[in-house]
Amino acid sequence: MIMMEDIIRDGHPTLRKVAEEVVMPASEEDKQILASLLEYVINSQNSEMAAKYGLRPGIGLAAPQINVSKRMIAVHLTDDKGTLYSYALFNPKIVSHSVEMAYLETGEGCLSVDEAIPGYVPRYARVTIKGVTLHGEEVKLRLRGLPAICFQHEIDHLNGIMFYDHIDKQDPFKPVDGATIIER
Known part of the structure; x- marks a missing residue:
């Protein structure tokens, strides 16, 4: 089980690397790593588990955040209509996106960044993502709202990009x- 001490923090060089593609079919080791990313985000949203193990709640986690520079992400969240998006994906990529932008009213946070970094993080309002599940199935997801923002945040980690890189410094x-504007 991934714990907070397994999550590397801002400034660690792995967070700024472009992660490597996962060779398909995925190895058992890669499958275990990906499954553990999803397990963390699910456990971190369970108040009893989070309290017991000192987990910071998160809705997404990327393999580089646990110092594994491979293209793997996990996301577990519900949208504003109550639809659950729970995915663990190998080699996710954005295959299309809207021209329209969106951002979270409250800004973004990150399990690898301990302090709050205020500011709007502009992202595409709608994205289409392709990736491969733990079971080796290719999926294509059309996303908007919070799920679209979350997937973009996690895919950024695979490219060595942190959320605050998008914030207007001035x-x-x-x-x-x-x-x-997306309310959370």
Whole structure:
């Protein structure tokens, strides 16, 4: 089980590397790592488990965050309509996106960043993601709202990009023209 001490923090060089593709079919070791990422996000949202093991709640986690520079992410969250998005994916990629932008009203956080970094993080309002599940099935997901933001955040980790790289340094809360504001 992944614990908070297994999650590397901002400044660690692995967080700035472009992660390697996972060779398919995935090895048993890679499957175990990917399954453990999903297990962490699920456990971290369970108040009893989080309290017992000192887990910070998260809705997504990428393999580079546990110092494994491979293209693997896990996401577990519900959208504003109550639809559950629970995915563990190998080699996820954005295959298309909207021109329209969106951002979380409260800004973003990250399990690898201990302090709050205020500011709007502009992202695509809608994305289509392709990836391979733990069972070796290719999936194509059309996402909007919080799920779209979360998947983009995690895929950024695979490319060595941190959420705060998107924040306007001069004016962190500068409104993004025409963007959808997502409440969380």
